[in-house]
Amino acid sequence: xxxxxxxxxxxxxxxxxxxxxxxxxxxxxxxxxxxxxxxxxxxxxxxxxxxxxxxxxxxxxxxxxxxxxxxxxxxxxxxxxxxxxxxxxxxxxxxxxxxxxxxxxxxxxxxxxxxxxxxxxxxxxxxxxxxxxxxxxxxxxxxxxxxxxxxxxxxxxxxxxxxxxxxxxxxxxxxxxxxxxxxxxxxxxxxxxxxxxxxxxxxxxxxxxxxxxxxxxxxxxxxxxxxxxxxxxxxxxxxxxxxxxxxxxxxxxxxxxxxxxxxxxxxxxxxxxxxxxxxxxxxxxxxxxxxxxxxxxxxxxxxxxxxxxxxxxxxxxxxxxxxxxxxxxxxxxxxxxxxxxxxxxxxxxxxxxxxxxxxxxxxxxxxxxxxxxxxxxxxxxxxxxxxxxxxxxxxxxxxxxxxxxxxxxxxxxxxxxxxxxxxxxxxxxxxxxxxxxxxxxxxxxxxxxxxxxxxxxxxxxxxxxxxxxxxxxxxxxxxxxxxxxxxxxxxxxxxxxxxxxxxxxxxxxxxxxxxxxxxxxxxxxxxxxxxxxxxxxxxxxxxxxxxxxxxxxxxxxxxxxxxxxxxxxxxxxxxxxxxxxxxxxxxxxxxxxxxxxxxxxxxxxxxxxxxxxx
Numbered sequence: 001x002x003x004x005x006x007x008x009x010x011x012x013x014x015x016x017x018x019x020x021x022x023x024x025x026x027x028x029x030x031x032x033x034x035x036x037x038x039x040x041x042x043x044x045x046x047x048x049x050x051x052x053x054x055x056x057x058x059x060x061x062x063x064x065x066x067x068x069x070x071x072x073x074x075x076x077x078x079x080x081x082x083x084x085x086x087x088x089x090x091x092x093x094x095x096x097x098x099x100x101x102x103x104x105x106x107x108x109x110x111x112x113x114x115x116x117x118x119x120x121x122x123x124x125x126x127x128x129x130x131x132x133x134x135x136x137x138x139x140x141x142x143x144x145x146x147x148x149x150x151x152x153x154x155x156x157x158x159x160x161x162x163x164x165x166x167x168x169x170x171x172x173x174x175x176x177x178x179x180x181x182x183x184x185x186x187x188x189x190x191x192x193x194x195x196x197x198x199x200x201x202x203x204x205x206x207x208x209x210x211x212x213x214x215x216x217x218x219x220x221x222x223x224x225x226x227x228x229x230x231x232x233x234x235x236x237x238x239x240x241x242x243x244x245x246x247x248x249x250x251x252x253x254x255x256x257x258x259x260x261x262x263x264x265x266x267x268x269x270x271x272x273x274x275x276x277x278x279x280x281x282x283x284x285x286x287x288x289x290x291x292x293x294x295x296x297x298x299x300x301x302x303x304x305x306x307x308x309x310x311x312x313x314x315x316x317x318x319x320x321x322x323x324x325x326x327x328x329x330x331x332x333x334x335x336x337x338x339x340x341x342x343x344x345x346x347x348x349x350x351x352x353x354x355x356x357x358x359x360x361x362x363x364x365x366x367x368x369x370x371x372x373x374x375x376x377x378x379x380x381x382x383x384x385x386x387x388x389x390x391x392x393x394x395x396x397x398x399x400x401x402x403x404x405x406x407x408x409x410x411x412x413x414x415x416x417x418x419x420x421x422x423x424x425x426x427x428x429x430x431x432x433x434x435x436x437x438x439x440x441x442x443x444x445x446x447x448x449x450x451x452x453x454x455x456x457x458x459x460x461x462x463x464x465x466x467x468x469x470x471x472x473x474x475x476x477x478x479x480x481x482x483x484x485x486x487x488x489x490x491x492x493x494x495x496x497x498x499x500x501x502x503x504x505x506x507x508x509x510x511x512x513x514x515x516x517x518x519x520x521x522x523x524x525x526x527x528x529x530x531x532x533x534x535x536x537x538x539x540x541x542x543x544x545x546x547x548x549x550x551x552x553x554x555x556x557x558x559x560x561x562x563x564x565x566x567x568x569x570x571x572x573x574x575x576x577x578x579x580x581x582x583x584x585x586x587x588x589x590x591x592x593x594x595x596x597x598x599x600x601x602x603x604x605x606x607x608x609x610x611x612x613x614x
Contacts, residue, residue, distance in 0.1 A: 054092045054103050060258050063090045063242060064277040065112040071120065072113070074222045076172075076213035078122045087111040087122070093246055093255035096262040098554050098586045100546075104255040106218070108246050116281055119225045123150055125246060127218035134249040138171040141202050148249050150221055153179065153266050155241025156232035157321070157401060159434045160270040162363075163241065164206070164230060170219045172212040178204045180363030181469065182438065183267030184479075200267060203352060204359045227320075228285040231361075231400055234319050242275035252554070252588040261506050263544060270438055280320075287315040291331050313357060322400035322407075327357055330382070330392040346606055347529050353378045361399035364408045365430050367444055367467045367481050368526070369498060369515065375465050375483055376428055376446050377527040381412050384420045391415040393423075406432040406442070413451070422454035426525060438471030446525050458488040461524035475505040485522045493518035493533070493568075509542040509559075519568045530565065534573065538563035557582040564599075575599035 072083040089111055093104035111122040125148075127133060136147040144151060144167050151167035161182055167175040183199040209224040232238055244257035245266045256266070258273035294308040311329030318324050336354050343349050350371040353362065358378040368374040382392045395412030408430035416423040425448070432442030443466045450459030462485065469479035480499035487494065496517035503510045519533040542559035558581040565574040580594030605613045 056094055056101065056103075056259060057092075060271065061092070061273040063110075063112060063257075063273065063275050064088065065114050065119070065275060066277065067279060068113045068115060068120075071115050071118060071224070072122065072222065074120075074209050074211045074224045076211040076220050076222055078111075078124055078220050078222065081122075083113065084111050084122050087113050090257070093244070093257055094259040096254050096256065096260055096264075098252055100262045101259070104246065104248075105251060105253060106248060108244075108255075110244060110257070112275070114227075114278060114280070117226060117228070119223075119227060119230075119278075121152060121221070121223040121225075123221040123223075125150060125218045125220065127248075130214060130216055130218055132250045133170055133214065133219060135169055135171045136249075137169070138173055140174050141177075141205075142173055142175065144169060144175055144247065146249065147247070148219070149175075149245075149247045151175070151245045151266055152223065153241075153243050153245075153269065153272065154230065154275070155269045155272055156230050156238070157404075158239055158241050158274075159404075160241060160272070161434050161438065161440070163267075163269055165200075165266065166206075166208060166210075166223060166225060167245075168210045168212060168221055168223075170212055170214055172210055174208070174210055175202075176204065176206045176208070177202045178361070178363060179267045179269065180366070181440070182269055183265065184469075199363065201359065201362055203354050204362070205356070227280055228317065231321050231323065232280070233321055233401070234282055236279055236281070238278035238280055240275045240278070241269050241272040243269075243272040249588075252586060262546075263504060263506050263509070282320055285317050289313040293331070318398070319400070322398065322402065323360060325357055325360070325397040325399075326395070327392065327412075328394045330357065330395070332357075332382070344608065348527070348531070350527060350529065351379065355382075357395075357397065361408065364399055364406050364432065365410075365428065365444070367442075367465050367483070372529045373496070373498070373515070373517065374527040375444065375463055375481070375523050376430075376525060379527075380448075380525045381426050382414060384417065388417060388420050390417050390421055404434070406430075406434070416452050416454045418454075422450045422456075422459065423452035424455075425449045425451050428525075432467075436471075437473075438477060439469055441468040442466070446523070448525050460486075460488070461522065462486040463523045463526065476501070476503045478502075483521075483523070485520075485524075487520070487522045487524070490520040490522060493520045494522065496521040496533075507544050509540065509544070511538070511540045513538040530573075533568045535566045535568070536563060552585050552587065553583060554586045555582075555584045557584070571601060571603065572599065573601045 066087045068083055070083055072081050078084050089109050091107065091109050093108050095102045095104060106128065107126040109124040113120045133148050137143070147169045149167060149169045151165055153163050153165050155163040161180070163179045165177045165179060178201040179199065181199050206229045207226060208229055210221065212219060212221050232240070243266060246255050247253065258271060260268055260271055264271065290310070290312045292308065292310050309329065311331050313330065314326040316324045332355050338351050341349050353359065365376045366374070367376070382390050384390050391414065393413045393415050395410070398409045400407065408428070410426070410428040412426045414424050427447045428444070430442070430444045432440055434440050446463040448461045450456065463483060465481055465483035467481035469477060471477045478499070478501050480497065482497045484495040498513070498515040500511065500513040515536040517533045521533055540559065540561045542557060545556045547553055547556070561578040563576055564572065567573055575598070577597035578594060580592060583591040583593070602614060607613050
């Protein structure tokens with residue numbers, strides 16, 4: 001394998017795979033020990049000389065993509081690739097930290113091109129001190145906040161709510177995710193916590209390519225994203241929402257191409273810029289994944305036994321914005337294993353969906369509260385109550401947009417498993433309409449119907465739900481859901497609702513939530529952390545304060561959070577006061593000085609370990 005090098009006129013080329021191991025180790029451990037080679041600075045010009053004087057845009061910026069006949073070589077070598085010579089350059093990145101509103105301390109150049117099948121990005125991240133570049137992880141989908149990194153978000157429907165993120169670091173990792181509702185409801189750093197139905201679905205893995213190189217002028221990146229990987233409207237001329245983010249870790253610096261207030265992240269698509277110039281032919285693709293399992297054995301009595309199974313998965317783009325997934329005799333043997341969790345209380349643990357069949361547009365089916373209430377939880381299909389594998393006979397799943405409306409439909413048939421579960425048919429229908437200013441309204445219907453010989457009479461469970469979000473101005477919003485279930489053996493009180501108000505500005509974050517799930521609320525194809533119903537009030541007040549000059553501190557975040565869980569009869573089950581202050585310095589240090597006041601109400605003793613009772 002040839003080493004990746006970047007030959008240029010600004011110094012000797014350096015292979016990426018021959019960087020000194022000791023240097024990489026120091027860079028990776030620098031944040032831990034405070035060894036920051038370069039202090040934060042407002043002016044730090046690259047070795048080529050000063051870039052043109054930049055004027056911070058007052059409206060979201062616009063970038064243009066250029067069609068090319070020949071695709072570039074995806075090797076990270078940009079300056080010597082003739083394809084990029086005729087592509088105009090986009091630059092101008094603005095800090096959210098440590099100096100909000102200031103230009104980036106290092107120059108970044110971006111070029112965008114495309115062919116009939118693929119979208120390409122070429123990025124040169126100039127760095128006046130390449131030896132200070134930090135690489136902290138090389139795993140796919142590893143978090144990009146503790147490393148030098150670059151990310152792209154594409155709002156292909158221009159609805160300012162949903163999009164696709166592609167990112168990398170100097171090690172060339174692939175990081176991709178789907179954004180829904182601007183990342184609200186599950187934007188967390190861990191794949192385990194985020195799951196498939198939150199606002200940021202990191203478990204979604206797309207087919208694309210990235211290559212990076214490190215040289216004496218910084219590091220460079222080439223992205224190749226096939227259009228078949230994306231979903232977009234059916235029209236020849238495309239205009240997409242678009243933003244870029246670069247992190248310079250040793251300076252604790254975060255910059256964006258379309259400027260954002262310091263309390264927002266890349267998922268804030270309502271403030272993204274625009275990508276124009278895309279003339280894309282309609283993409284219709286079919287992907288088929290068959291499998292064959294066989295086994296042969298021979299006993300001592302010379303008896304031969306042969307068994308086998310065959311199945312198939314298929315994905316077809318009905319339109320560029322509507323995807324049909326089909327499965328027959330599904331096998332999930334290749335799915336990533338769940339991360340280990342240890343349960344030290346009496347409530348259910350949440351394990352996110354990782355099976356590829358359910359992951360695309362999973363956020364469309366998400367109604368509820370992350371890890372506490374999910375009206376639809378796809379892991380109920382094909383997995384028994386104790387983790388048993390229940391065979392899936394066949395299924396179909398249609399998701400996407402029709403005339404600006406999000407639609408989702410799923411129907412799956414499972415087989416019976418003696419002693420575990422009868423055969424079941426699962427049907428889910430979902431519709432949601434995006435409205436102006438971060439608003440939306442939608443509804444969902446979920447049905448589980450027992451079938452076959454093992455099913456009892458009236459073996460069904462149904463859930464009906466409506467949900468909505470109302471954006472008020474730039475910083476405030478109200479959102480929630482109202483749901484009811486239908487289970488034959490249960491009587492009244494089969495409903496639940498949630499309402500949340502949120503105000504999120506540069507200086508203040510305030511939230512107030514009230515959730516009420518009645519005693520017989522029973523979404524069997526969903527997830528409840530606590531069964532039997534509860535009422536949960538919660539509030540949070542957080543102040544964000546950035547002193548001008550005080551001990552090198554970037555930001556102070558004093559806050560208080562309270563939440564309580566009450567049983568339907570009023571019994572106080574769980575309560576928590578969290579009183580804290582986050583101290584963040586400009587060099588990346590953080591100190592959290594908090595206290596938690598906890599309450600647990602136990603009606604009956606329960607065993608957490610053999611011989612150990614609470």
